[in-house]
Amino acid sequence: MLKDNGQVFRLEDYRESDYLIPEVTLTFQLGPAETLVTAVLKVERRQGVAVTAPLTLDGDGLVLAGLAVNGAKADATTFEASPDRLILRKTPHAARFELTIETRLSPTKNKALMGLYVSNGVFCTQCEAEGFRRITYFLDRPDVLSVYTVRIEADRKEAPLLLSNGNPVEKGALDAERHFAVWHDPHPKPSYLFALVAGDLGAVTDSFTTASGRAVDLAIYVEHGKEERAAYAMDSLKRSMRWDEERFGREYDLDVFNIVAVSDFNMGAMENKGLNVFNDKYVLADADTATDLDFANIEAIIAHEYFHNWTGNRITCRDWFQLCLKEGLTVFRDHEFSADQRSRAVKRIAEVRALRAHQFPEDQGPLAHPVRPRRFREINNFYTATVYEKGSEVVRMIRTVLGQDAFRAGMDLYFERHDGQAVTIEDFIKAFEDASGRDLAQFSLWYHQAGTPNVAIATRHDAREGTLTVEIEQSVPPTPSESRKRLMHIPLAFGLVGPDGQDMAYESAEGATVEDGVIHLRKRHHTVRFSGLKARPVLSINRGFSAPVTMAASSVAKERLFLARHDRDPYSRWQALNTLFTEALISATRRKRGGRQLAFPDELVGLAVELAGDGALEAAFRALALTLPAEADIAREIGENIDPDAIYAARMALLSTIAEAGRGDFAGLHASLHDNAPFAPDAAGAGRRALRNALIEYMALAAGDPGPAREQFDTADNMTERAAALTVLAHHFPKHGDSREALARLEAQYRDNPLVLDKWFQIQAMIPSSDTVELMRELMGHAHFSLTNPNRVRALIGTFAMANQTAFHSADGSGYRLVADTVMALEKHNPQVSARLATAFRSWRSLESGRREHARLVLADMAQRKNLSRDLADIVERTLA
């Protein structure tokens, strides 16, 4: 593990490598305890580089077992090897030479899950960002592209399956026990896309014929006996492949495409060329064990990794500062894919909720960074919501600014111009500028400037003149190391909603560029005057969340209620309702802290009940209308001096008020949404279940007992409804016998299914009670919990820290200590997962003073520990700064 040495990497220090490695041949003699790796590198000195230039290869914890130059054992005086570097002081005179490097690894000892490791008996690799250097010494940087040939040798019983990138070339026996396979990937790629898998796995197979007629063999490898649960992933893969052809003109480019599911994985999945490796959570699903959310995630992530084949692999990043070049763009592509497969409006609302929940707090706290950062200590800490989700929003805005046709032309030009290259965000933007003839200089600040812009809006209608005047002002709050911000180009989609609910046409608009239903803010302040409006319209602004900004609108509740009922943009309807809920909850929180009675506006409560029952709307949308802002959402909107207990009480009170108001309707509606058809994971069915699940919580609250939830838990034929019912039982009736019994039943029934047990851990980790810290310590001792498996850690501790506001923020600091203890325990073997968990503290400064002090002490205690990993030191120090 790399200990922190305080080194900071800077974008402006980028320079090309002196050497290139056009070809690599790797031989793996696999053994769980010991693996010998022989790397033969064809090295090339770049033109113009002095022959005396040393060649420095990256390593991380490596043991050099042998080194030869052009086939001859290297002279010990010509090189220097350490665990993290191999320096050839003297290289051959010729511009091209060959290096043979042998390294010895211990895959079973690798619990950091970077490089080559063993998961449930399967050898697998994870190299992004800098894991390849844990396998062999290399120029481990994304702008060094090589053609790989990989030979794998292993025990035939232990590993009948031998996979690497590209196409299979050869396989055969070595002796009675061992066999081998050779793979060749003709597409030059950076080392972070290298992958190897060897083990004993089952498969589902299929085939796909590309638009131009290439036949591709598809396979998804999973543990034996789980093949049927990979069917949905396979279906998603084929739909993704077709969609990328139709929507982006991108075809697949190898003869095979393999996906492997492993159970120990630091992240969601990885796009290695021709050999994607997945967290099994994002492959395995069936009605009995997975929820609709799991199915939707599988569809999205299968698509995401597949789409990387063009946006990431064929065109990759010049350096890691450019991570959003592939991630933001690929998230945008997977969002569009899911929107096309399901309901566009509901998908958009889910995206915005996620952005607000994960990216806004990041952008508004100590870990804020631009979508394209300029410095980092540890790149693993930059796989963030800002790079991914805000990065996607920025691409979406490019489409909004240019329009669909120019956007597509820009993408086409990007693919054509940069195929096979490692490029920058500037190259990406330039393709859109060149294809459209538009200047995106101001727009590009979205990549370079951190922070969530705020837009303040006030409207004035003059009936006599028939004008609507809209005052708009932008501001960008300061973020760490960027105190002065420049003005941004903010595209705000809008509509002027007339009394009949239809968008009103206006005669002219002055004061800002207004085109195709979008107001383009470029200055600090714009006064936009719309004319030809005798009747007073209601301004619907930032439709579809066209810009990732916070809004301070002067509009009154009456206008919001109107938009929630009548806006033709479903996203805006939801937004209006959500803002009303948030405002009501903020004011209730204040009253609670002031010891006053809580009350909620009747129109708002009535509207929620009305929308839930409106059969003209999609069920999934109606479910969202019944979903109150989460406690963390309310906290974020309050922004300072936060008391999570008061927020919890306010939210519970609104839940109960709606439950009471819906008492007459909800049970009947819940029953009517049930059908006897077998479970299908499609959007319509998922929507019905989402609505039923929203209703069951209110029904249980109205009943004041677990009966309705217990009934749903007992009768559900799918995990979506079962898990939701269990959540209601455990969270609202934690002490009740029914709840305990239901929890025990799920545990007993799915004892052997870790992914279901994760849900069981998760539900309990979210119980809003001061007893939960105690329960957590107990659950960490559960036979199926393990600190070395990232899914278990995320399900139990991650959920507690990120999604249990009252218990994590226990007033006595015990929740913080629990999480900090876990961070420190993880840090020893898996710094990446440890550092990620530590980000749970990022909003500590916005807490009320007692909790703030507890959090500060816990952070300071972590900061002063000796020998912290680079990952954790980076997070803790930035959080405290």
Ligand code: ARG
């Ligand atoms: N490239 C992968 C994806 O988004 C994620 C890799 C994450 N790597 C990391 N070191 N955190 O599809």
Ligand code: ZN
């Ligand atoms: Zn990605």
